[in-house]
Amino acid sequence: MSMKKTEGGVTAAKGFLAASTAAGIKKNGSMDMAMIYSEVPCVAAGTFTTNVVKAAPVKWDRKIVYDYPTAQAIVCNSGIANACTGTEGYNYCEKTAQAAGECLNIEKYSVLVASTGVIGQQLPMGKLEAGVRAMATKLDNSLVAGTAAAEAIMTTDTRKKEIAVSVEIGGKEVVIGGMCKGSGMIHPNMCTMLSFVTTDAAIDKDLLQQALSSSVRDTYNMVSVDGDTSTNDTVLLLANGLAQNEKIVEKGEDYEKFLEALNEVNTYLAKCIAGDGEGATALFEVKIIGAKSKEQAAVLSKSVVTSNLTKAAIYGHDANWGRILCAMGYSGAQFDPEKVDLFFESTAGRIQIIENGVALDYSEEEATKILSEEVVTAVADIKMGDCMATAWGCDLTYDYVKINADYRS
Structure with a gap:
């Protein structure tokens, strides 16, 4: 059995249960808390924001992932980020974990917590603890x-983001499922990006973290x-071993299969976040090919995908290639602009815009048609080697400003 997509998300793998509730944290009364629970203890891995300003849940989760052998539950709230909340905010993480631990009959240090929403506000702990108790009885x-x-962890997201895949490892079916949220304040460096x-x-805990x-x-x-x-950026990965494959304790064929499925x-989920960027109408993908190193390709692709001028051009379905070359030029990566070939592609077709750094006599009408699809790709060949990288972003629209001007109200 090769890897295949399967139904569901975080409950697709054996032994995982989930629940959600409306605890009253969000002003509109919608679902605003989620819980994930494993029937048996898991080894846990995590990656976290590199922002010097780290939210309280990030500090709590780093402690659990790095200092404790197992974890068994995740509690997440949306509406309030519990960031810039000092000692009180950190204590609220511990209180949340304590409440979940009591309800689930597990140690508080096996409970991971996450928050997303407005920065600088304290969590309403009465509502949060009541939410934890309500979810513990609804786990399924x-x-x-x-x-x-x-759905319960969404803030400005317009749609849920979940996936599950299965792969055969050591003769056993192994399932990996996930869910995430993220729409704005997204520029991860391990946005408000949470992924579970x-x-x-x-699998061995150290290898899980490496993967x-x-x-x-x-x-x-x-x-x-x-x-x-x-x-608040956090990615948490829990592995409970219930597939009963021979434990992965070294890098080899089994590890590579696991890593491939995890990457899938x-x-x-990463592309879901980019395509659901605040106010976005298109997923914008940038591929740099022909690079001399993966690092060089990654720097160039991210520079283009983050260029506001390029993103605005994508919104306008405008093949303004000069903005792309310009963004590559200030990226810090060295290349010869007079060797670059640039293409745009989508389900509507593929068109070459420049060859060796100079514009071709292409049809603007054809380019606009290609750039009018929901997924648009720019491919730049820099002809320096055989490495490549892909970055994902979205177009920049009027609605992005509207959403973020009114976020707290």
Whole structure:
């Protein structure tokens, strides 16, 4: 059995349950808390924001992931980020974990917590603890429960983001499922980006962390909506071993299969975040090919995908290639602009815009048609080697400003 996409999200893997509730944290009364629980303890891995201003949940989760052997539950709230909240905010993380631990009959240090929403406000702990108690009684392993949890962690997201894949490892079916949220303040450096991934694979904790750190570099860290690295960025990966494959304890064929499936999940979720950027009408993909190193390609692709002028041109369906070459030029990566070939492609077709740094006699009408699709790709060949990288972002629209001007109200 090769890797295949399967139904569901965080409850697709064996032994994982989920629940959600409306705890009253959001002013509009919508679902605003989610819980993920494993029937048995898991090894945990995590990657976190590189922003010096780190939200309280990031500090709590780093402690659990780095200092404790196992974790068994995740509690997430939306509406308030619990960032810039001092000692009180950190204590609220511990209180949330304590409440969940009591309800689930597990140690508080096996409960991971996450928050997303407005920075600088304290959590209403009465509502949060009541929400934890309500969810503990509703935990369910159904795919529906997983989907509801994915919906409960949304803020300015316009749609839920979840996926699951299965792969055969050591003769056993291993499932990896995940959910994430993220729409604005997205420029991960491990936005407000939260991703929770669950798997029933049996794997060593250190190898799980290595797999996640490796995967994050090529997936979430290649996404940018607006250039703002959030205070709350968190990716958590829990593995409970219930697939009963022979435990992965070294890098080899089994590890590579696991990593490939994990990349599939994380790439899909990363692209969901980019395509659902605040106010976006298009997912904008930038591929740099012909690079001398992957690092060079990554720097160039991210520079283009974060260029506001390029993003505005994509919104206007305008093949303004000069902005792309300009963004490559200030990226810090060295290349010869007089060797660059540039193409635009989408489901409407493919067109070459420049060859060796000079514009071709292309049809503006054809280019506009290609740039009018929901997924648009720019491919730049810099003819220096055989390495490549892909970054994902979105167009920049009037609605991005509207959403962020009115965010707190």
